[in-house]
Amino acid sequence: MNPAEKADDTLLTGRITNAEGAVMGTIVNYACHPTTLAWDNELISPDYIGAMRETVEHATGAPCLFLQGASGELSPGEQYSGDTALADRYGRQLGLAVLSSLNGMLPAGKALVFEGAVESGAPLGIWREGDFSPSTDLKAEMKVISMPLKDLPTLAEIEAQWAACEDHVRKERLWRQRGIRKSLGDGSHADMPLWVWKLGGAMLAGQPNEAYSNFQTDLRQALAPAAVAVINIVNGYAGYLPPAGHYQRDSYAVWQTPFAAGGLELLTRTALDISHQLNRPA
Incomplete structure (x- = not known):
């Protein structure tokens, strides 16, 4: 946690109703790593998301779908705990915020x-x-972005380093780097998909990596007044996407990511270009 940094705490709530106005489901888009629990917890857990869904579904009587937002640098204030009650408390806090927003909506x-x-x-x-x-406009586009990579060792070089390494922490990091290099190949660029949907007056963008929250805040500012939902880690994963200015920092996200500086900005520009295209009148 860094109290000196401002965190994007935007909550986007969607309500699905039938022709009679009854709630058939809710969609919750929020950006926060589900890392309340860590090594002291030996249970399989949905972390805070589980209690959030239970809270919303109990009140609405309908399923709740959670969409993880651009949370590359966002996490619970207190995390890496073994206390499942803490995760449930965070989940109820978010769930009550969802119910508050639902209560403020007009009838369908x-x-x-x-x-x-x-x-x-x-x-x-x-x-x-x-x-x-409401608008019934429904459009979608998927585009593959050629993302530049950092100057990384080849797969064979990483495997050789891993075989010679005796430090278990370093060995684990090399194994993770091996997995990333194996999935991306030995080239200087990697093809990364981006999906953008226009759902009436709302926009939805999804991509495979852990984009920092700048991705969603920049899209929302540029596409206002449209409601904009963003989803991280869609159909795969390779690494973090920090802002270009963060590449001078000594942080896990910077040295973990295989992507060169500017990847987040390229993703944002591409998503905006597609969004503007989908918003043009037919």
Whole structure:
């Protein structure tokens, strides 16, 4: 935890209703590593996400789908614990925030409509619920991005280092690096997929790596007022995507990632280009 850094705590909640207005499901997009629990916990656990879903599903009577946001540098304030009660407390905290946002939504098919002003001590604007037909626009695109890699040793070189290494911590890191190099190949670039969907007035972007939160904050700022959901670690994984300015720091994300500086910015530009294209009128 770094109290000097600002963390993106944006919560995006979607509600799925049937024609009668009954809730059929909720979608929760939030960015935080599920790392409340660590080595002292010997149970299989969904971490904070489990209690979040239980809280929401108990109140709504409908399934809850969780989408992990761009959380490359975001984690619980207290983490690496063996106390499952701590993970459940975090989950309930998030779940109650989801229920609060659901409670603030208007009924399905309704919006506030301006009815005029009533003259009093000041002109009073009158807004009432009125019928609303949401957009049914549905578009999607997948694009493969050629992401530049750092100057990495080849797979054969990594395996030779691993075989000669006697330090168990270093050996574990080399084994992880081996897995990444094996999946990406020995080239200077790696093909990484990006999916972008337009769902009515909302946008959804997903990609395989651990992008830092700049990915989602930059997309939301550029695509406002659209609701923008972002998903990390979609259909695979290779490494972190920190901002280019972080590559001068001595941090795990920087030396773990196989991607060269500028990868996050390339991903963001590509996602914005696709989003603008999907938003153009037919």
